[in-house]
Amino acid sequence: MACKIKNNLGTISINNGIVARIAGLAAMECYGIVGMAAKSARDGIVHLLRMDNMTRGLKLTAKDGQLTIELHVIAEYGTNITAICESLMSAVKYKVEETCGLNVALVNVFVEGLRVHG
Numbered sequence: 001m002a003c004k005i006k007n008n009l010g011t012i013s014i015n016n017g018i019v020a021r022i023a024g025l026a027a028m029e030c031y032g033i034v035g036m037a038a039k040s041a042r043d044g045i046v047h048l049l050r051m052d053n054m055t056r057g058l059k060l061t062a063k064d065g066q067l068t069i070e071l072h073v074i075a076e077y078g079t080n081i082t083a084i085c086e087s088l089m090s091a092v093k094y095k096v097e098e099t100c101g102l103n104v105a106l107v108n109v110f111v112e113g114l115r116v117h118g
Contacts, residue, residue: 020055026095032084037112046112066105077114085109
């Protein structure tokens with residue numbers, strides 16, 4: 001399912017994979033985010049995703065012209081998780097709206113784990 005924008009000239013369809021990649025790259029630029037996370041269905045263990053698989057840590061839902069983005073992330077240990085998540089929500093919302101012209105209603109962040117750097 002693609003995100004669609006209608007105007008007086010026609011319809012623009014943007015593939016969900018493109019929107020997910022833009023959101024994922026915006027998330028990776030945020031301070032305190034180590035990476036995107038995915039939970040293994042087989043054993044339930046959370047894995048840190050590499051850059052080429054980061055879209056697996058995102059879920060997009062488009063309904064009534066509103067886009068909802070769910071991000072599953074791993075944060076850096078010792079940082080303020082609330083501040084990181086608020087910054088992440090704002091950055092992802094801004095980047096997707098500015099780049100794609102889509103209306104982002106919600107950005108939900110799920111911190112799946114912490115990682116110690118060092």
